[in-house]
Amino acid sequence: MRPGIGDLTEPRQPKGTEPSEAELIERAKLGDAEAFQGLYDKHKRRVYSLCLRMTANTAEAEDLAQEAFLQLYRKIATFRGESAFSTWLHRLSVNVVLMHLRKKSLPVVSLEETTQGTEEDSPKRDFGADDVALAGSIDRMQLQRAVESLPPGYRMIFVLHDIEGYEHNEIAKIAGCSIGNSKSQLHKARMKLRDLLKMNRAEEAGKTRAG
Amino acid sequence: MNCVELQQSLAEVEDGSSLEQRAHLRACPACSALVNELNLIVAAAGELQAAEEPSPRVWNSIEFALRQEGLIRPQRPLVPSFSARWGAARWLVPMAAMLLLALGIYVRRESLPNQMAQQASVAVPAANSSDLNDADLMQEVVDNEPAMKTQYAENLRQVNESIRDAQGVVDESPNDEDARRSLMDAYQQKSMLFQMAMDRSLP
Missing domain, CATH: 1.10.10.10 (Winged helix-like DNA-binding domain superfamily/Winged helix DNA-binding domain)
Known part of the structure; x- marks a missing residue:
């Protein structure tokens, strides 16, 4: 089964070897450096991979992942736990990437969708023939x-x-x-x-x- | 349903499972192959999730920014243990940086404007003397976190450059408040860099 957006964390370590996410969040609210890093380690691959897939550029993806985590940490004191932390972070990361794409004037949705479609996009009759x-x-x-x-x-x-x-x-x-x-x-x-x-x-x- | 209609319908019913689609797929090997291939792509896409590891630079920059913004607060152990190699000298590096910072603040806040040029020129060797400790900082990073060496070296280079630039402006315009503030900021950044290295080296 594919993981959905509610399951965004890194593979978990055996219980008892590391603090829970809730504990890390509370400690991060108090300014604990280790807690910040713990949360980063838990989610970094997912966030960075998302940024990398959407930008197709390593340097941009690193900058965007950094920005997403910074925004998260700046707002962490307001996190009340109503929604999953990972979902919150993921949505925030998507927004950071979309803002970046918009600033670069890249179409978030292709403009050709506003028309009936182009010749290139029209269904092809010969697909699968000699491919x-x-x-x-x-x-x-x-x-x-x-x-x-x-x-x-x-x-x-x-x-x-x-x-x-x-x-x-x-x-x-x-x-x-x-x-x-x-x-x-x-x-x-x-x-x-x-x-x-x-x-x-x-x-x-x-x-x-x-x- | 013909082949074109089937392909158009896949946007709505992606897996080709509607009655009409299935009827066409049974009779058309080409469309059947198309649907199978699209399903293969969808299945493989899930494996791309969380597949990439960011470089250590990302966390280092985040940590640096968090400290600058005051979101990370120092939480030192009450009785830190010292490495045999560094002993008490371990504390001299951040202390030197903090003293340098305090001296800089004192000199610039307390001095009369017409004495600024002279004092600013005195501050140049102070900045240079801090360079003597840069090697200690890098050694500390190499000993405790070799993977971060490049990033620390780069941060150190940037912050020293900022200090030099700001110092140059202060030398030219001793009464320029913004320039003096920039110089103080640069010293604070350097102090923070030392602090980060020392925090990392603590057990």
């Missing part, structure tokens, strides 16, 4: 590279839905688009990824034959 098949499993690194190659709008929807587990209604709220738009973008993102992965496999097959 390389994506049989078996998909290599994680290849998929990662393909996700990085997606246009920013497609990439954001794909990351939020298929990687991070957000629902379309949540994405629509976050990105400020319609639910239908989110669904349509996701489908196009997956189709684009399929093309990219196939091209990659075809290139590799060509190299093997040449070698």
